[in-house]
Amino acid sequence: MTTTRRNFIQLSLLAGGAAAVGRSADAASLAVGVTKAEKKLQLLVLGGTGLIGPPMVSYALARGHEVTLFNRGKTNTHLFPDVEKLKGDRNDDLSAIEAEVAKGRRWDAVIDNTASIPRWVIASAGLTAEAAELYLYTSSISAYADSATPGADETVALGQISTEDEAKVMTTKDITGENYGPLKARCEEEARKAFPDRCIVVRPGLIVGPGDYSDRFTYWPVRVAKGGEVMAPGTPADPVQFIDCRDLGEWYVRLAEDKNFNTYNGVGPRSAMGMAEMLYGMRATVDNEISFTWVDADFLEQHEVAPWAEMTVWVPPKGEYAGFSSSSIARALEAGLTFRPLADTTRDTIEYWNSLSAERHGKRRAGLAKEKETKVLAAWHAHEK
Numbered sequence: 001m002t003t004t005r006r007n008f009i010q011l012s013l014l015a016g017g018a019a020a021v022g023r024s025a026d027a028a029s030l031a032v033g034v035t036k037a038e039k040k041l042q043l044l045v046l047g048g049t050g051l052i053g054p055p056m057v058s059y060a061l062a063r064g065h066e067v068t069l070f071n072r073g074k075t076n077t078h079l080f081p082d083v084e085k086l087k088g089d090r091n092d093d094l095s096a097i098e099a100e101v102a103k104g105r106r107w108d109a110v111i112d113n114t115a116s117i118p119r120w121v122i123a124s125a126g127l128t129a130e131a132a133e134l135y136l137y138t139s140s141i142s143a144y145a146d147s148a149t150p151g152a153d154e155t156v157a158l159g160q161i162s163t164e165d166e167a168k169v170m171t172t173k174d175i176t177g178e179n180y181g182p183l184k185a186r187c188e189e190e191a192r193k194a195f196p197d198r199c200i201v202v203r204p205g206l207i208v209g210p211g212d213y214s215d216r217f218t219y220w221p222v223r224v225a226k227g228g229e230v231m232a233p234g235t236p237a238d239p240v241q242f243i244d245c246r247d248l249g250e251w252y253v254r255l256a257e258d259k260n261f262n263t264y265n266g267v268g269p270r271s272a273m274g275m276a277e278m279l280y281g282m283r284a285t286v287d288n289e290i291s292f293t294w295v296d297a298d299f300l301e302q303h304e305v306a307p308w309a310e311m312t313v314w315v316p317p318k319g320e321y322a323g324f325s326s327s328s329i330a331r332a333l334e335a336g337l338t339f340r341p342l343a344d345t346t347r348d349t350i351e352y353w354n355s356l357s358a359e360r361h362g363k364r365r366a367g368l369a370k371e372k373e374t375k376v377l378a379a380w381h382a383h384e385k
């Protein structure tokens, strides 16, 4: 297998680091049919303008809550002109939050979308521990020590920070493939320490949909929509998991409303899905002549086609990745996680991609190059004869 944990995570990090442009889900469409919450909450969102933030904030506003955003004012600055914005930097400037706390400001929940560095959580959770009722921290399924067990739930072991990184917990900005998961695990620990019994932790898997700047899931709906012979990886039954950013963001608000203190895997879909179901679902959403050619994992490896990075969303379910795409979501379902149809995610992701500039299209961050697909398909057909 050509892909290592490092590859996965490097792509994950890239997803978290880029300033977004293009059309994410618009607030008006997200608000349609949303009923007001029984109690209006004051929410402080750390972040709010990347991928999960926009639908979360739109949904919170539609539920009648009051939202304050804290970020540097760099990403998607056009969003939410009427929402209170506190400007600062989690690296070294929380003074805007500090000033609010000193004035006696109180929040029902702090929703921390951004942190992968423990000292960020230590600082923000420490600062708001007395000023907020609960802290909702966004971790990752990468926090687990391994991905070898299909169906693993939230109780399995988390990655441990290395001795070398332990010394850097209060300083590090150097997030790497190796330390991303353990750092997330440590962030969780710090959030729980500051908000004992008042903490919610969500560990998302692959977050997808409009606004996704990693291009991982996006590769498939865009490729399928183009039509022709599409190279499909592995076997049709190989499992996939992902979550639409809108399903995740909206659920966060409901978790905060319900004070559902627990730790959750945040992935979908509701029922187990194979690679074929995902691709056929996408094909059913677009109008084009499309066929799929399934190329087995060993052949892809021989031809240096990388799972996850090139054949995105897909990881051969064996060895240390046997459970990578089959985390248990029983607890999340119990706590009200819902899923929009794959057709909606497909259609809106294509629309989002089409709203990006030609320059951005030329700098795709994941997925297989068309020329390479053609070449490997030709080799596969020759091998099949």
Ligand SMILES: NC(=O)c1ccc[n+]([C@@H]2O[C@H](COP(=O)([O-])OP(=O)(O)OC[C@H]3O[C@@H](n4cnc5c(N)ncnc54)[C@H](OP(=O)(O)O)[C@@H]3O)[C@@H](O)[C@H]2O)c1
Pocket: 012, 015, 016, 046, 047, 048, 049, 050, 051, 052, 053, 054, 070, 071, 072, 073, 074, 075, 076, 088, 089, 090, 091, 113, 114, 115, 116, 138, 139, 140, 141, 203, 204, 205, 206, 207, 208, 214
């Ligand atoms: N993408 C995935 O598939 C995936 C999978 C599992 C877990 N995760 C986790 O999900 C989270 C991603 O969240 P998101 O990007 O969707 O959240 P978001 O809240 O929508 O956007 C990130 C926000 O962080 C702000 N920000 C970035 N650097 C900052 C800094 N130094 N100080 C203050 N604010 C800062 C950005 O605004 P400014 O730039 O204006 O500051 C932006 O508002 C991350 O914690 C990631 O580890 C992602």
